[in-house]
Amino acid sequence: MKNLIHGQSYISTDCPIIGQDGQAVIVQDEKRIDDIDISECAMLFETKKQRHERIVKRYEKMLAEKELNRQCPENAYNLRVLNYPYGQQLTYYTNSVAYHNKPHEKLERSYHNSERTDEEREHCINVSLARTKNTIYNIARSHNWKWFVTFTFNRTKTNAGDFKAVMKRMARNLNNTKQRKCPNLKYLVVPELHLDNTNYHFHGLFSGCDELQFVFSGHFDKKGRPVFNIPNWSWGFSTATLVDDSAAASNYICKYITKETEHYLFGQRRYLSNAPKTEAEKHFVWNSKREVMESCADDIRYMKEIVVKEAHRKITIMELPPDTMEITYEIGDTESPDNSKENRILPKPPKQGK
Numbered sequence: 001m002k003n004l005i006h007g008q009s010y011i012s013t014d015c016p017i018i019g020q021d022g023q024a025v026i027v028q029d030e031k032r033i034d035d036i037d038i039s040e041c042a043m044l045f046e047t048k049k050q051r052h053e054r055i056v057k058r059y060e061k062m063l064a065e066k067e068l069n070r071q072c073p074e075n076a077y078n079l080r081v082l083n084y085p086y087g088q089q090l091t092y093y094t095n096s097v098a099y100h101n102k103p104h105e106k107l108e109r110s111y112h113n114s115e116r117t118d119e120e121r122e123h124c125i126n127v128s129l130a131r132t133k134n135t136i137y138n139i140a141r142s143h144n145w146k147w148f149v150t151f152t153f154n155r156t157k158t159n160a161g162d163f164k165a166v167m168k169r170m171a172r173n174l175n176n177t178k179q180r181k182c183p184n185l186k187y188l189v190v191p192e193l194h195l196d197n198t199n200y201h202f203h204g205l206f207s208g209c210d211e212l213q214f215v216f217s218g219h220f221d222k223k224g225r226p227v228f229n230i231p232n233w234s235w236g237f238s239t240a241t242l243v244d245d246s247a248a249a250s251n252y253i254c255k256y257i258t259k260e261t262e263h264y265l266f267g268q269r270r271y272l273s274n275a276p277k278t279e280a281e282k283h284f285v286w287n288s289k290r291e292v293m294e295s296c297a298d299d300i301r302y303m304k305e306i307v308v309k310e311a312h313r314k315i316t317i318m319e320l321p322p323d324t325m326e327i328t329y330e331i332g333d334t335e336s337p338d339n340s341k342e343n344r345i346l347p348k349p350p351k352q353g354k
Contacts, residue, residue: 079292081325083281084141087247088320090296092289095313129261132270133254135277139188140205140250142278145243147206147214148252151189153199153236160199160236163268167191169235170202171272177212177232178274184208186275192256193264203256204272205249206240214240247319248302283327289316299324 046054076096082089116124151170153160160166170189178185189204206212214228221227221241230238243249261270302319 077284077286079285079287081283081285081327083283083322084247085278085322086144087141087301087322088324089141089247089280090292090318090320090325092292092316092318093313094315095311096286097284129257132261133257136188136190136257136271137250137254138279139273139275139277140253141247141280143186143188143205143207143246143275145188145205145207145246145249147209147240148243148249149189149204149206149230149238149240150201151204151233151236151238152201155199158235160194160201163191163200163265166200166202167269167272173233173235174272174274177209181232182209182211185212187273188253188275189272190253190256190270191265193260203253205243205253207275245301285327292318296320296324 076098078093078096080091080093080097082091153166153169158166158169170191174185174187174189178187186207187204189202191200191202193199194201213231215231217227217229217239219227225241225244228240230240257270296318299320300318301321302317304317306315306317307313308315
């Protein structure tokens with residue numbers, strides 16, 4: 001029906017109203033019966049066939065809008081490709097992400113630390129946490145790791161609750177191992193607070209340590225892999241297991257960097273590493289998820305879906321072997337002669353022997 005103000009009635013121009021003086025008054029109103037929307041009323045009396053036709057029409061309209069949104073918008077992408085030295089990572093977004101290559105403006109702090117609110121302080125912690133995780137992840141993905149190691153401290157020899165002391169001993173042991181036994185040693189080690197919330201231990205990734213002695217402990221982990229000990233570690237207990245997937249190990253070691261880590265290690269060093277960091281080669285493209293899955297389904301090592309409620313977006317992360325996908329065109333490439341969607345497909349190179 002026609003939307004009217006609360007308490008207002010619809011009056012035709014032909015309807016007289018008797019005024020206080022008893023004379024008839026004609027109300028001039030521009031509203032006509034043709035202006036009334038009777039579609040909602042008609043839905044109450046429609047037949048099954050009419051209802052079916054209306055639903056089909058609405059569904060076809062929805063599909064047309066979806067197909068329109070699926071087309072490649074200008075300066076937007078839904079697929080990010082990261083090329084690491086030992087793997088390739090694809091991140092697919094259900095909703096397109098705006099692309100810009102403008103340099104960031106130089107920002108200046110407009111407050112002092114003592115003036116920060118609780119919300120600003122929490123924001124700074126989250127930013128610091130994300131920056132630490134990204135740094136550790138980039139270092140981890142830059143190398144092909146062989147061992148996942150864990151080091152604990154004998155509390156009769158070392159005060160494991162003194163972070164600076166255990167950090168110093170851990171760094172000294174790693175440096176001595178590299179100088180005296182393993183000149184090609186690459187390591188990435190992160191601290192973790194024990195379950196007692198008092199003492200610390202370390203987890204890490206090793207490579208280039210063939211000269212280091214590993215002794216079978218007689219035990220196996222949950223996946224059935226043998227667990228080794230490292231006699232070179234004399235400050236406590238140690239374990240080591242062979243790494244099956246370097247990309248998975250990189251993800252796993254980042255899990256030790258949590259929000260609690262930022263609180264109890266505030267202002268402290270959060271990792272030890274002598275392995276250089278290689279920034280991933282980034283590409284931003286537009287492609288449908290179906291075409292991506294058809295191209296690389298047989299080569300997916302790992303896949304995970306994440307729902308970001310704040311952004312109303314679902315993210316699919318896929319790990320592939322190196323150089324599985326070839327980039328033919330990316331968003332922001334001004335040298336491409338054609339800006340069509342076909343030039344943004346990621347074709348899979350033919351395998352050798354075919």
